[in-house]
Amino acid sequence: MSTRVYIPCDSSALSVGADSVARAIEDAGLSRGLELTLVRNGSRGLFWLEPLVEVETPRGRIAYGPISADEVDSLFGSNFLNGGKHPKLLGDIEELPWLKQQKRLLFARCGVIDPLSIEDYRCHDGLKGLQRALEIGPKAIVEEVIGSGLRGRGGAGFPTGIKWRTVAGVQADQKYIVCNADEGDSGTFADRMLMEGDPFSLIEGMAIAALATGATKGFVYIRSEYPHAFRTFKAAIGKARMAGLLGPSMLGQGPAFDIEARLGAGAYICGEETSLLDSLEGKRGQVRAKPPLPAISGLFGKPTVINNVLSFGSTPWILTHGAKAYADYGMGRSRGTQPFQLAGNIEHGGLVELAMGITIRRLIEQFGGGTKSGRPLRAVQVGGPLGAYFPGHLLDTPLDYEAMLAAGGMLGHGGLVVFDDMVDLSRQARFAFEFCAKESCGKCTPCRIGSTRGAETVDKIIAGQDRDKNIALVRDLCEVLTDGSLCALGGLTPLPVLSALNHFSEDFAPPPVRQAAE
Amino acid sequence: MTGRAPWSAVEASRIIEEHRALDGATLPILHALQEHFGYVDSAAIGLVAEALNLSRAEIHGAVTFYHDFHGAPIDGAVLKLCRAEACQSMGCEDLVAHLADAHGIVPDVTKSGVGLHVRTVYCLGNCALSPSALLDDTPVGRLDRSRLDAIVRDSVRPQ
Numbered sequence: 235m236s237t238r239v240y241i242p243c244d245s246s247a248l249s250v251g252a253d254s255v256a257r258a259i260e261d262a263g264l265s266r267g268l269e270l271t272l273v274r275n276g277s278r279g280l281f282w283l284e285p286l287v288e289v290e291t292p293r294g295r296i297a298y299g300p301i302s303a304d305e306v307d308s309l310f311g312s313n314f315l316n317g318g319k320h321p322k323l324l325g326d327i328e329e330l331p332w333l334k335q336q337k338r339l340l341f342a343r344c345g346v347i348d349p350l351s352i353e354d355y356r357c358h359d360g361l362k363g364l365q366r367a368l369e370i371g372p373k374a375i376v377e378e379v380i381g382s383g384l385r386g387r388g389g390a391g392f393p394t395g396i397k398w399r400t401v402a403g404v405q406a407d408q409k410y411i412v413c414n415a416d417e418g419d420s421g422t423f424a425d426r427m428l429m430e431g432d433p434f435s436l437i438e439g440m441a442i443a444a445l446a447t448g449a450t451k452g453f454v455y456i457r458s459e460y461p462h463a464f465r466t467f468k469a470a471i472g473k474a475r476m477a478g479l480l481g482p483s484m485l486g487q488g489p490a491f492d493i494e495a496r497l498g499a500g501a502y503i504c505g506e507e508t509s510l511l512d513s514l515e516g517k518r519g520q521v522r523a524k525p526p527l528p529a530i531s532g533l534f535g536k537p538t539v540i541n542n543v544l545s546f547g548s549t550p551w552i553l554t555h556g557a558k559a560y561a562d563y564g565m566g567r568s569r570g571t572q573p574f575q576l577a578g579n580i581e582h583g584g585l586v587e588l589a590m591g592i593t594i595r596r597l598i599e600q601f602g603g604g605t606k607s608g609r610p611l612r613a614v615q616v617g618g619p620l621g622a623y624f625p626g627h628l629l630d631t632p633l634d635y636e637a638m639l640a641a642g643g644m645l646g647h648g649g650l651v652v653f654d655d656m657v658d659l660s661r662q663a664r665f666a667f668e669f670c671a672k673e674s675c676g677k678c679t680p681c682r683i684g685s686t687r688g689a690e691t692v693d694k695i696i697a698g699q700d701r702d703k704n705i706a707l708v709r710d711l712c713e714v715l716t717d718g719s720l721c722a723l724g725g726l727t728p729l730p731v732l733s734a735l736n737h738f739s740e741d742f743a744p745p746p747v748r749q750a751a752e
Numbered sequence: 753m754t755g756r757a758p759w760s761a762v763e764a765s766r767i768i769e770e771h772r773a774l775d776g777a778t779l780p781i782l783h784a785l786q787e788h789f790g791y792v793d794s795a796a797i798g799l800v801a802e803a804l805n806l807s808r809a810e811i812h813g814a815v816t817f818y819h820d821f822h823g824a825p826i827d828g829a830v831l832k833l834c835r836a837e838a839c840q841s842m843g844c845e846d847l848v849a850h851l852a853d854a855h856g857i858v859p860d861v862t863k864s865g866v867g868l869h870v871r872t873v874y875c876l877g878n879c880a881l882s883p884s885a886l887l888d889d890t891p892v893g894r895l896d897r898s899r900l901d902a903i904v905r906d907s908v909r910p911q
Contacts, residue, residue, distance in 0.1 A: 246878045249893030281880035420836030423877040458820050459832070459876050461889050494774075497783055499818030502874060516778030517810070518817035534775065576880060578841035583880025606842065615837055619874070651879065653841045665840070669874065675817075 236269040240288040244277035252285040258306035276431015278345030279585030291317040297327040344431035363550030375446040381557030383569030388542030389646040391635045400529040401447040404537040409449035412540040415456040416505040419618025421577040421649030425543035429463040433470035439546030444491040452493040502673035520675040521721040565591030568634035578651035595629035609654035617646025620726035622733035659738035664692040666730040681724025698744040828867035832886040838879035868907035
């Protein structure tokens with residue numbers, strides 16, 4: 235029998251040479267006359283171990299990593315096809331504490347299956363959620379999603395089921411399901427991993443939403459910075475059509491539903507839902523005033539469910555296992571699991587799916603393993619470029635929607651970017667304004683003009699010019715941005731700026747007066 | 753990633769025709785044009801506007817709004833260098849300084865000459881292996897000076 239060898243085709247794995255490892259293993263297998271089947275899986279999310287090579291053995295999937303192409307010969311020399319000893323041997327992948335301590339519901343299949351094999355997907359509980367959805371009907375689907383407590387994983391945290399109920403309750407000749415896959419926040423990569431590693435779960439989730447609301451057409455808007463995710467997802471749509479999951483009748487039992495993948499064009503603002511809708515319509519991606527809500531008047535003026543990749547991706551599990559099983563995870567009003575993403579200056583970066591409510595500190599200490607540089611940790615930015623910088627004494631804040639808000643931050647899309655003590659928070663505050671200025675859609679004045687004035691004013695502070703006066707000015711400007719912006723870009727840019735000012739004021743001190751050299 | 757076909761209105765019209773039936777066809781058409789010709793020629797704006805029954809201003813507005821579309825062919829390879837927070841935490845700005853010092857390349861400013869066009873992007877979704885870049889369509893993780901030097905070297909075309 236042919237031995238199955240897994241090498242990820244996830245973008246992160248590719249970025250450190252997974253393709254050349256795959257080629258080397260294939261060539262070495264051929265030249266040695268060994269029978270092996272190469273599977274290009276998604277990533278398990280242990281990125282410091284990529285390229286991670288797994289071999290299927292009677293003792294489980296034995297992992298080796300990180301492997302470079304020139305180590306492949308020594309792998310064969312160590313009889314790795316039977317799980318032999320090697321300096322890079324990690325053992326049974328499922329037994330690694332980093333993975334074992336997680337609660338992988340949404341990411342259960344990612345890195346395990348062949349992303350483009352619908353048979354593999356079915357063998358790992360795929361399509362069970364949709365099957366049950368077809369049995370219980372639209373009303374009960376919405377009840378399940380509401381009961382699960384699932385909230386929008388894109389960052390806004392709006393209850394997903396309530397959104398679906400609104401769309402279901404509107405009469406219209408056409409409704410749409412739109413997936414926001416414009417994952418632009420620095421420090422986040424969960425959407426990309428899911429689209430590259432388990433794309434059918436997103437398709438299934440969107441099909442469930444379509445069933446619940448009566449929509450017949452779906453769009454997935456993927457950012458152009460993700461060319462691999464776009465290609466994989468497009469291929470998955472083709473496979474789903476062939477398998478009858480998409481098309482004139484879902485699985486031959488339900489109504490018609492089809493999905494189109496669309497490519498963004500390099501605009502961060504298109505991650506804002508109304509900009510995304512305008513972009514899909516072929517316009518400049520500018521923010522719309524709300525109301526009307528997209529649920530009432532969304533894409534092309536029709537009722538539209540617009541959710542993040544992770545929100546849709548969570549619903550097959552919820553439908554399969556029931557609302558209560560999902561709601562049993564989490565704390566307070568944040569139910570279920572969140573795929574957290576450990577990023578930046580961190581030793582063990584990657585994807586950690588856990589029940590909501592773990593503290594920042596535990597996540598970084600238990601999973602992250604300290605900074606990559608080995609220097610002391612100084613700040614953690616949670617929730618992307620619009621999230622707050624947390625200092626050491628606030629690291630015990632639980633990662634849940636309300637607790638993060640109370641601490642002056644936001645959970646956002648669940649990304650954590652770690653900085654060591656080389657970071658200068660006045661520079662980070664300036665960057666927050668600069669980023670807002672570059673990516674502003676220009677529709678509202680506070681965001682368009684305020685961001686530029688903000689960057690200029692922080693420059694003056696850094697130069698030691700009228701420090702106190704200019705800090706007061708920045709605070710005032712932040713108030714205008716918070717209260718007067720049309721969307722979260724202008725509205726939340728003050729979070730990184732103010733958290734930097736409040737928690738790291740020493741970085742905004744006037745530079746020490748230089749002594750004359752002579 | 754980008755095509756090299758010389759501009760042809762006939763060919764452009766064929767590409768537009770291929771996509772015009774899509775809902776909200778503007779972006780798919782612009783992407784297809786750029787993929788074929790390597791850029792969006794200003795002459796294409798009128799053709800797209802006419803095919804979609806939109807004004808030239810609307811199409812021009814879309815082309816100029818999005819960072820991805822460019823109005824002239826790009827000479828050589830494109831390196832999209834991430835300069836967002838996760839990559840900042842791992843020293844991407846040092847790499848930017850190195851590009852300028854060692855190779856005279858300033859992202860988004862230096863147009864060509866070395867056969868490598870370096871563009872700033874914010875996040876490539878490879879934030880656990882920062883600093884990160886995308887060389888045409890190939891992701892590059894844990895980018896460092898020597899790798900960057902090699903990329904610049906490899907992109908210099910023989911005279």
